[in-house]
Amino acid sequence: MRIWVLDPFLTAERRLWIDGWARHSRHSLFAFTLHPPSGPFSSFRLDIARNRAERLARRIRRYLTGSAARDPSRQPAGLPDLVIMTDGMDGAVFAEETADLLASIPIWVYWHVSALACPEISSPEARAVEIHTVRAVRRCLFHGESQRQRFLAALFRYDEGLATAIAKSTAVLPPGFTPFPTPSEVQPSREPLALWILRGEPEEIPRMIAAMDHRDLGQQSFRLLLLSERPEIEANRVMQLPHTLRARILGILNPEDPKARRWISTARAVVEGSIRLHSPIHLMRIAFEGPWPLLPSGSTLLDQLPESIRALCAYRDPKDLAERLAAALQGVPGDPQEIRQALTAWTWPVLAPRYDELCETAYAM
DSSP states (O other), X not given: OEEEEXXXXXXXXXXXXXXXXXXXXXXXXXXXXXXXXXSSOOOOOHHHHHHHHHHHHHHHHHHHHSOXXXXXXXXXXXXXXXXXXXXXXOHHHHHHHTHHHHTTSOXXXXXXXXXXXXXXXXXXXXXXXXXXXXXXXXXXXXXXXXXXXXXHHHHHHHOHHHHHHHHTTOEEOOXXXXXXXXXXXXXXXXXXXXXXXXXXOTTHHHHHHHHHTSHHHHTSOOEEEEEOSOHHHHHHHHTTSOHHHHTTEEEEEOTTSHHHHHHHTTOSEEEXXXXXXXXXXXXXXXXXXXXXXEEETTOGGGGTSOHHHHHHHEESSHHHHHHHHHHHHHSOSSOHHHHHHHHGGGBHHHHHHHHHHHHTTTTTO
């Protein structure tokens, strides 16, 4: 099969997702992507979602016909068998702009992160765009069962008929990952070390401050290494932290930076600071190396972990996070090998056949 993947916000995490699947798939994958906007996190904007859909539609038109402008005399060449778009653009606008080219091609959507799955912290505009997108595609794919259930429950409140109509065709495909290569050297830490993943979201810093203020952590000696795909932007936010918290921070590194990899095997814990239910690819790669994962109670990664240790990883609020992080810094609360074994099922050599098999049903629906 020829499968096109469209990503309007190609973060490093999403690039890892596309590249990993492409390397291990028995099908031919081709990606059309746009880089995320520069600058700090900003709230959802309807014009950006539409603009990204229009830009990708023009790029595909140029690829198929040699011109970005509509021209009935130009016949498309090299059509795909399946198109999978990801969140971040208005799927209805994309479908309309490419209707003359892709009318016979199934279009699916994969939700790395969804406004409908997190309605308490998303905007009405973001949720409306996702509803428009659902109406324009043939199938919705989710990165976890909990995300799928929350999405459908929210959609049911807005459009009961639409939610009922699409529910049976939805599917869950966990976000596969490729383990880190073995680092050439390991960076020792004189104090217990925790890693903290930041995504540039407004809720993260207040939640970090609230957790670090907890007495269980305030009495401990430990260091923090912050991980972000945009270290230079996070540096500005970190400067606003209280002095006592800043003093604990070793630095801010990109998770893909080889320097970060040297710290990973010596860290005792890794915290996912976002509560927006992202595909937890960075977190999985790090937890696979040994640091104990601490993640929001709604995270889809919990779907994969053994029930016996699930409760040791999930946190409900900053207070709960502080208590669990304090315990992890004193000594890992469970067996990291048990987590590593569970996560093996989400590595690409194991997971890619599952992706491929689902794609092969595109014309059976």
